Amino acid sequence: MSLEALIPSAIDGLMLGFVYGLAAMGLTLIFGVMRVINLSHGPVIALGMFVVYTLFTGPLGVNPYLGIVAALVIGLAFGVVEYFVALDRVINAPELTTLLATFSVNLMIIGIATSVFTTTPRAVDVSLGSVGIGNVTVLGTHAVAVLVAIVVAAGLYGLLFRTRVGKSIRAVANNRAAAELMGIDSRRMLALAFGIGTSLAMVSGALLSTLFPFNPLSGTGYEVKSFVIVVLGGLGNPTGALLGGIVIGLLEGVTTVFIPVSWVPVLEYVIFILILLVRPAGLLGARA
C-alpha cells in the first residue's frame, strides 16, 4: 500500500471514467428507449477501435482523431441497420428474445472480425505528450479522450433535450403508444436511438484505441464494465451513466492503492449486485 500513489491513481481513474461513461451512455440510452439490453455492445466497441486502426494504418493514414468522427458516423449507420435487421421484428417481445437477438449480432461481429483481423494485438501509435506536476503525469491522449467524451456527451444531451428529434425519442421512451398517437413514427425513433447508442459505443471504442492496445475480443471487458456503470447510474439514464463511469473510474483508481488490484473487480461486482438489490433505479434515480 502506498498513499503516494493515491492522487495520481485517482486522477488516472477519473479520466478513464469519462470514456467508460461514454460507452455506458450508449448502452443505457438503448435500454431506456426500448428496454433492450444490447449484448452486441462489446463487439461494437471493438469495431470502433478497428475503424480508427484501419483508417490510420491504411494508405491514407487518417489521423486517429478524424477516425473518431468516422466511427461516429459508421456507428450511427451500423446501429440503424442492426435495429432493422435484428430487433424491429421482436421489439415488443420479452427481454430474453431481444437479449438473444443482440447476442446473435455479437457472435456475427466477433466471427467476422476475428477472421479478418485475427486476435493479434493492435495499437494505434499516437502520442500527444504529457504534462507532469509532481508525481502526477497527465497524458495528452487521455486528456483529449476526456474532452471528446465531454463534447460527445454534451452533444447527446443537446440532441435529446434541445431538438425536436430528441423530444420525439424521449416521448417514445416514455410511452410508445402515446407517442404514436401524437403522430411520432416510433419505429424510426427506435432505430435512431439504437443508432445513437451504437454510435456512442463506437466512439468510445475509437477513443480507447488511442489509449490501449486491443484485438477484436477487447470489447467484452468494456461491455461488462458498462453493465456495472449503467446499473450504478440507473438503467436508462444517460447522465447517470456518465457519472457512473466517473465513479467506477475513480473507484478503480483509488481502491487499488488499498487492496490488491486483482480483487478490485470483486468489489465492483459486489457493489453492482448490491445496487441492483437496494436501489435498482441507480444511485441517482428515484427509489423504486
Added chain:
Amino acid sequence: MSVILSVQNVTVRFGGLVAVDAATFDVEQGTILGLIGPNGAGKTTLFNAINGVYNRHGGSIVFDGARISGLRPYDVAKRGIARAHQIVRPLNDLSVIANVTVGAAFGREDLSLGAARKVAEERLAWLGLADRAEVLAAKLNVAQKKRLELARALASKPRLLLADEVLAGLNPQEVGDMLGVFRQLRSQGVTVVMIEHLMHAVMNVSDRVVVLDYGKKIAEGSPQEVTNDPKVIEAYLGDPKLAARITEEG
C-alpha cells in the same frame, strides 16, 4: 345473518393523493353488495386494499372475524377471498383449463393437482368454456376471457368474490348469463362484492349498494334508497350520462 366482511375507516394514500378516504361498510354473508361510483372514485383501489395488493393502508379490514389488514394477497386468497379483474389478466401461455386449475389448486382449499383439475372442469362447464379447455388462454376472445377470469376466481371456491366490472363489454345475453351466475353463487352462500357501471344490472342483482366518490363513501343502502339519495345524484352530475342512467334505470 352475520357480517363476513367489515371495512372500517380504510384509507389508501399514494404520495399526496388520497385514493380511498376512511371508507366504512359491512357486508353480510350470502349477499351481493354493489360498489358504485364515478371513474376514479377509488373502487378498484379499495378492492386492492381488501385483497392485500395494497397492504399498507389505514383503518382495518376484518374478514370472517379475523383482521386481514396487512396480509399479503396470497394469504388473503387462502382465507377465501377471490378476485376477478376489471382488465382481464389471463395466464396467456397456459391453457384455459390450466388457468382455472391454478385458481383451484392454490386458493382456499389447496387441492391436489388432480382434484383441482376436476374442480376446474366443473367451473369451465358452468361458465360455458368446457369446449375451450385445451386452448391457450391468449387465444380466447374478450367475452371468453372475461368468463375465464371469473372461472379462475370461482375455482378456489371462495367465500367472498371481489368482481371488478366483469360485465363490461358483454352483450345483453352475456350479461344476463353472468347475473345468473351471481345469483347462483348467492344461493350457495357465497358473498359477492361487485364493482359495476352497468346500473340496471347492479340495481337488479344487489342486496345493498355502497357509493364511493373521491375515495369517500357518500351513500349506502338498498338499491332503492341509494338511487333516491340526492348526494348520489349530485356526485354523478359530473358524469351526466351516468346521472341520467341512474335515475332512469333505478
Added chain:
Amino acid sequence: MKRMRVPFLPAIVALLAVLAAFPILTNNPSMREELFLVFMLVTLASSINIIMGYTGYVSFGHIVFFGLGGYFAFYLMQIQGWHFIPSLIVAAIPSAVIAALIGFPILRLRGAYFALATVGINEAMRVVFNNWDLFGGAVGMFFNFSVYTQYGGAKAASELAYYTMTVVAIATITVSYLIKRSKFGLALMAIREDQDVAMIVGIRPSRPKIAAYVISAVFPAMAGATFFFKNGIIEPGHAFELLRSIESLVMVVLGGIGTVAGPIVGAAAYEWLRGFLITNPALANFQLFLAGLLLLVTVLFVSSGLVGWLRERFPVLRGYVP
C-alpha cells in the same frame, strides 16, 4: 375430449439409456465423448429451463453453479482425497445452499435486472476463485494422473464420468418432467405468466421461486463436478465461462423454451451443429458468424423453438411431447 396420456418420461429415459449404452456396446470412444458433451449440455439446458422456461427468470450467469460444483468436488477429490461419487454428491450441497442464499434476494428482481444480477454474480465468483489460494487461485487445481488408478485407470475413470453424466442428465430430465406435471410446476408457470395474478390466486411466490432456482442449480453443479473430474484440471476461466452460460440459453431457445423436450432437442441440435461447423474446413472460419446467423433467424422467426414450433404446427403433438 380426454387427452391421450403417452408415457413421455419412460420413453425418453429409455431412449437416452439406449443411446448411452450404444458407444459402450460398440466400443466407440469418440461417440462416447460426443455423447458425454451432449448429456452435459442437456443437463445445463434442462436445468436453466426450470428457472427460465418454467419460472420466467432469465438466468444469464447460470454457469456459476457448474463452476461451483466443479470446484467443490475437485477440492474434495484433490485436497481431501475423496472418491469421485461422494465428492459429486457432497459438492451439490454447498452449491444448493449458495443458490438459496443468492436466490433469496435476487429473485425479487424482475426481468433485465435479474439477468444482469446473475451476470454480476458469475463474474464476481470467477474473480474470487481466481484470487483464492485454497482453490489454487489463478492456476486452478489439477490431478496427478495417478488418482485415476483408484477407478481402474484413466480409461475406466472416463467411462465412470460418462455413466455419471448420463445419470445426471436423465435425473435432470426426470425432475424437469415431474416439475412440469406437478402442482409446484403449475405455480412456477403461473408466476412466469403474471406474478401479481399468481399472488392473488393464492401462490406465495418466493418459496417456489427459490425452490426452482435451487433445483436448477443442483444439476449443473453435478455436471460441473463430473466434467472437471474427467478433465483433470479446473481453472476459474473455464469453470465460470459466461459464454457457456449464454450457449445454454441458446440451446433452450433453439429447442423450445418452457417445454421438457425442447432443451434436450436444442442441446443435441446445437452440439451437432457446432461439431459440424468446427470440423468442416470450409466453414471453420465462419462458424461463429453462421452460429450467430442461425440464432438470429431462430429468434426472429421461430421464437417458440423447434419443439414449440412443431407443437403449434401439429397440435396433436401437445399430448405426446410435454
Added chain:
Amino acid sequence: MRPTRIVAIAIVGLVAAACGGTTTPQASGAPTAGGSAAPAVSKALNIGFTNSQTGAQQVASTKQTEGIKLWVDQVTKAGGIKLKDGTVLMPKVTFYDDGSATDRVQQLYTKLINDDKVDVLLSPYSSSLVKAAAVVSEQNGKVMITAGGADDATMEQGFTNIYQVYSPGSKYLTGAIDLMLKLDPSIKKVAIVNEKDSFSVSVVTAAKPYAESKGLQVVVNQGYDTGTTDFAPFINQIVAAAPDAIIGGGHLVDGTAFAKALKEKNVSARFVALLVAPPEPTFADIGDAANFTVGPSQWEIPVKYNEAAAKALNIPFYGITSDSFTSAYRAMFNSAPSYHSAGGFAAGLILQRALEDAGSTDPAKLRASLDKTDVMTFFGRTKFSTDAKTHGKQVAHDMVYIQWQKGSDGKLAAQVVWPTEAKTAEAQLRK
C-alpha cells in the same frame, strides 16, 4: 411466402447441406505415388492434433500449425521417414479446430485416436488446452509431443506418454533475472506485475523466489485480471516504489498495453521483461514504447544452434539448420516464423528422430527412445525428465531473450540478447 416458411426452408436447406457435406478432416501431405520406386514398404504415419483456428489462442496456434505443416512437407519431399527395417513412413496429419476450448479438445483427441486412428499425437497450443489433451492421450496410451504448453504444472501430473519440447514456464523469467543482473549488478529493487492466469502465475511463482535468492527485493507484487488494458493503477504504485526493474506480463494484448503505459508514464526502471507479447512482431505497433523491452522466447530467427554447438556438449545434432528452416518457412507461408512456428516444427523433428531410433510406431518403443533422447536441433537442446514426478518435462532447452532496440536507422528491431552464443546485439539498459 410467409417469413416462417422461408425460415423453415432455410433451416431444412442448412440441415441438408450439413448432412450432404462430409466432415472431412483437413489433411495434407498424403503419400504420393511419384518417386516411390524404393522396394521398401510405404506406410502412412497418422499424426493428429487440434489447433485454435478461433478463440483466444488463434494467433500463436496458427503459427504452430504452420510449423507442423512445414515439417510434414519437408519429410514428404524427402521421401518419408525411413525406418531401420526398410519401412517408409509417410506422414499424414489430421487436425481440427478446438476453438480454444478444453471440452472440445478432449472430444477431438478422442476422435483422433479412435476414429482417425492416429499413431502419434502433437499438442494444441496453450497450457490449459495441452493439459486437457494430455489427459486423453494418457488414457489411450498414445505418445504426444507437446509444443506450446509451457506451464510446469502440465508436466507434474504423473504422465508417462507426454513429452515437452518447450522450456517450462518456470524458466521464462528466471533467465531474464540472470540477464538483468549480468547487465547491471547494482539492480536491487524489482516490481512484479503479472496476469492472474494459470501460465503467468506459474511463471511468477518460480521467478519471485529466484529473484529473492539473488538478493533482489520485490517492492511491488500484483496480479491483474485477464483482459486488463488499463495499467495506470500499477504504474502509479511502481512509480511510488521506484523499482530498478519490472518483470511480469501475461499474454499479448495486456503485455503490449503494459509496455505502452510504462513508456507513457515515463517510468524510469532500467530493465523491463514481459511475457509472451514482446516476441510478437506487432509489438512494434506501440512504437517507442517497445524500445528496450525484453521478452523471453523459445526460439528466434538469429539463434544458431549447430553441429559445433552440439559437439561442444557431446550430443548429436539433428535436422536442418535455423537458416534453412527460416527460408523454407518464408517460402511456404510468405511470412517470418515465430517461436511458435519453430516449436511446431521442432515437435515434428523430435518425433521423427524418435521414430527412426525406435524403428516403429509402437508407443512403448517410442517412449523408450524419447526417454533417452538428448539431442540438439535448430530449436536448441532437447532432453526429457525421466523422473516419475516430472516425466516428460523439458530439462535441457534454454530460453532465448529478445530485446527491442532502435537501430541507427531509427527502426525498431527485436534483437537476440541472450544466450551470449546466439546474440545479435548487446543487451541494453532502458534509457
